[in-house]
Amino acid sequence: MAITNRFQDAVKALNSLQTNFASIEAGKKAGTLKRNTLAMPEMLEWTRRLGYAASDFNRMNIIHITGTKGKGSTCAFVQSILSQYHTRGVNKIGLFTSPHLKSVRERVRINGNPIAEDLFTKYFFEVWDKLSGSTSDTERFPDMAGDSKPVYFKYMTLLSFYVFLKEGVDTAIYEVGVGGEYDSTNIIEKPTVCGVSALGIDHVFMLGETLPEIAWNKGGIFKEGAPAFTVEQPEDAMQVLRARGTEKNIAGELQVVGQNPAVTGLKLGLAGEFQKQNASLAIQLAATHLQKLEILSQTDVEAISRGVLPIEFAVGLETAMWEGRCQTIVEEGVTWYVDGAHTKESIDASSEWFGAVSALAAKPKSRVLLFNQQTRDANMLIGRLYNNLADVKFDHVVFTTNVTWSSGAYSADLVSMNTSKDAVDRLxxxxxxxxxxADLEKQNKQQAARKHIFHDIETSVNFIRSLEGPVEVFVCGSLHLVGGFLVVLDGKQ
Structure with missing residues (x-):
């Protein structure tokens, strides 16, 4: 109990570092979110105050991955492949991703598992105390005066570096948070390899409103002498990525990864046709990393690129797990199809997956959509989802907030300060x-589904469970919704 309480103290302290809704809105209006030239110098200064230099992280042999859609899944595939080599030189794998679904500990994993509460708590407060007990030159770093701490994501990035070094990680996989050029993970100096998953329009206030602007930011992770791979991108984005590769003096040219021939014959651990693209990128990243570690030869890598996969790669791809992404959960009377999707590209992919699995499933008594997207263009996304699933008839459509419990409380790890509380309360x-x-149903002369609006996820889930079964439910939209939904299913307040 003492450990749990101390862990909750750590979570509460971490939540205090979130940027609140008012600050985000002010930053959008002022245009200050796009380019923060102090972002990297400040991260290096925070690192110094922890007692490290960025060069210390090179010993972890880091794979650095960015993109708009699929970067988390790509990381999961890479981790699963490399885990098959634990007896051949890949002894301890660190994985840093975001956001988390149920617990913040998910962001910092070792050998596939979120670090334990006691370890998280120990290292969290060690970092907190080191930052509190050190100072910076406030003329150079005016925002780092007194007992200030880095914002939430920067703190978690620092914590991950600290944990992985303390725990002796010898391979680390880092998913970029937002963009790349100014992302806090971009203090990585010498990655073994860099990857770019599918690009799309997202985080426009920070990255720009066009695909080339976004590609410029993503290409910021490329490093001198490090190989870089990307999936096929629209040509205007590809031109920018190639230019950034040249500018950053990467090893050779930026390499475009098509679908690996071997992927067709595998049952990937992550569902969805689009995962074949992520798996193919992961294959190339893992192979290149293993070559850097001298575990694979150039001949091995060339064979892998042609589709001749070692058994370790095949097993890794088939056993990969990534909760909340095209996940099926079966209860008595209810089958939940769960996928976080917050951009038009991910809505397209998610809809395609649900349409396919729904067509193959037995006809339910009721089909339900459970949806929310609190911070992005929700109406555009729901319109796209409606059109994509025009042939799928929903009997009930449920719209909820991301509030976890019927009491009005969030799960402690899911507290969000970057949304308008008033807008949430007013639904x-x-x-x-x-x-x-409703407007889309009228326009398309479609029989109307029953609409339900609930203030929290728990009430939404209880309503759906009250329907006469069998019930088929598509849970889609914000990853915050998906995370809260999974917490409610676990039933642990």
């Missing part, structure tokens, strides 16, 4: 989504 987004769905 503004949810009412607008219901109206948009």
């Amino acid at each position: 503004e987004v949810q009412k607008s989504l219901a109206e948009t769905w």
Whole structure:
């Protein structure tokens, strides 16, 4: 109990580092979110105050991955492949990803598992105390005066570096948070390899409103002498990525990864046709990394690129797991199809997956959509989902907030300060989504589904469970919704 309480103290302290809704809105209006030239110098200064230099992280042999859609899944595939080599030189694998679904500990994993509560707590407060007990030159770093701490994501990035070094990680996989050029993970100096998953329009206030602007940011992770791979991208984005590769003096040219021939014959651990692209990128990243570690030869890598996979790669791809992404959960009377999707590209992929699995499943008594997207263009996304699933008839459409429990409380690890509490309490987004769905039904002369608006995820889940079964439910939208939904299914407040 003492450890759990201390862990909750760590989570509470971490949540205090979130950027609140008012600050984010002010930053958007002022245009200060796009380019923060102090972002990297400040991260290096925080690192110094921990007692390290960025060069210390090179010993972890880091794979650095960015993108808009699929970067987390690509990381999961890479981790699963490399885990098959634990007796051949890949002894301890660190994985840093974001956001988390149920617990913040998911962001910092070792050998596939979130670090334990006691370890998280120990290292969290060691970092906290080191930063509290050190100072910076406030003329150079005016925002680092007194007992200031880095914001949430920067703190978690620092914590991950600290944990992985203390725990003796010898291979690390880092997923970029937002963009690349100014992302806090970009203090990595010498990655073994860099990867770019599919690009799309997202985080426009920080990255720009066009695909070339976004590609410029993503290409910021490329490093001198490190090989770099990307999946096929629209040509305007590809031109920018190639230019950035030349500018950063990467090893050779930026290499474009098509679908690996071997992927067709495998049952990937992550569902969805689109995962074949992520798996193919992961194959190339893992192979290149293992060559850097002198575990594979150039001949091995060339054979892998042609589709001749070692058994370790095949097993890794088939056993990969990534919760909340095209996940099927079966309860008595209810089958939940769960996928986080917050961009138009991910809505397209998610809809395609659900349409395919729904067509193969037995006809349910009721089919339900459970949806929310609190911070992005929710009406555009729900309209796209509606059109993509025009042939799928929903009997009930449920719109909820991301609030976890019927008491009005969030799960401690899911507290969000970057949304408008007033808008959440008034159910503004949810009412607008219901109206948009109704308008689309009228325009398409489709039989109307019953609309339901609930203030929290727990009430939404209880309502769905009360329906006469069998019930088929598509849980889609924000990863915050998906995370809260999984917490409610676990039933642990």
